[in-house]
Amino acid sequence: MYKILLAEDDADMRFIYSRMSVWKECGFVIAKEVSNGKDAFAALKAEAFDLVLTDIRMPFIDGIELLGKINELGIDVAVAFVSSYDEFEYARKGLVLGAFDYLLKPVNEQKLGDMLRRVSEKLAEKKAENICSDYVLSALEAVGKSSDDSFTQDICAYFSNTSCRDISVEQAAEHFGFSRDYFGKLFRRQIGESFSKFSTLVKIEYAKELLRQSGMKAYEISEELGYSSADYFTKVFKEITGVSPAQYKQSL
Numbered sequence: 001m002y003k004i005l006l007a008e009d010d011a012d013m014r015f016i017y018s019r020m021s022v023w024k025e026c027g028f029v030i031a032k033e034v035s036n037g038k039d040a041f042a043a044l045k046a047e048a049f050d051l052v053l054t055d056i057r058m059p060f061i062d063g064i065e066l067l068g069k070i071n072e073l074g075i076d077v078a079v080a081f082v083s084s085y086d087e088f089e090y091a092r093k094g095l096v097l098g099a100f101d102y103l104l105k106p107v108n109e110q111k112l113g114d115m116l117r118r119v120s121e122k123l124a125e126k127k128a129e130n131i132c133s134d135y136v137l138s139a140l141e142a143v144g145k146s147s148d149d150s151f152t153q154d155i156c157a158y159f160s161n162t163s164c165r166d167i168s169v170e171q172a173a174e175h176f177g178f179s180r181d182y183f184g185k186l187f188r189r190q191i192g193e194s195f196s197k198f199s200t201l202v203k204i205e206y207a208k209e210l211l212r213q214s215g216m217k218a219y220e221i222s223e224e225l226g227y228s229s230a231d232y233f234t235k236v237f238k239e240i241t242g243v244s245p246a247q248y249k250q251s252l
Helices: 011-019 037-046 063-073 085-096 109-129 134-142 150-160 169-176 180-191 195-213 218-224 230-241 245-250
Strands: 002-007 028-034 051-055 078-083 101-104
Touching: 002 037, 002 109, 011 028, 028 037, 037 051, 037 063, 051 063, 051 109, 063 078, 078 109, 101 109, 134 150, 134 195, 150 169, 150 180, 169 180, 169 195, 180 195, 195 218, 195 230, 195 245, 218 230, 218 245, 230 245
Parallel strands: 002 028, 002 051, 051 078, 078 101
Antiparallel strands: none
16 A cells, blocks of 8 residues: 555534545555645655645744755655645645645545556556666575565565665564564564664665675774674674674775
């Protein structure tokens, strides 16, 4: 299910949206609701969404400003506006900034469904074009897995888009719309390794890539990957590769 961030300051409208069946029919779920642009931007920085459906007129940060901030940070998410008829010229500014579409109030469920299906098609195309990062492919090879099935491709894309920051199995399960226990079992069955162990493999493969291609020191890479200390990072690196980061870099 594709995840939607709904930004709407009208509580009655949020309730109406929540009662619509079109989301599930089109493969979407309203993953989070916020009542202003400031909270929407904070949510986007904290977690990944596939689509932002936002009212144009909102407190603190309006829809146009929100899209501008999304573009500034390079957040990869589709944005669609909801506006009244007399706000069309304002909405057009959003389209110039790269908004996917806009809907007029009151929102027609059929037109909403048409838009969601078009968004879904674009997201599917992007997913097909998404090239798995080399370090994720290396981690898959380490567990004897190829990226030739849809689940593995989804996992590959997920890890490739998270910049190797610390990710818990709970966060990943929520992203994919599963319970923690079910996702953990599914992951082990499909990938052949626990989520925690595979996540560590990805981070170490990324560390190796940084050692090869950047001038970063081991302690800098440790901080980049979120390890509590450089010593602990070195210990984990050596357990997996058989050598310390310094030894690995000397061997290049």
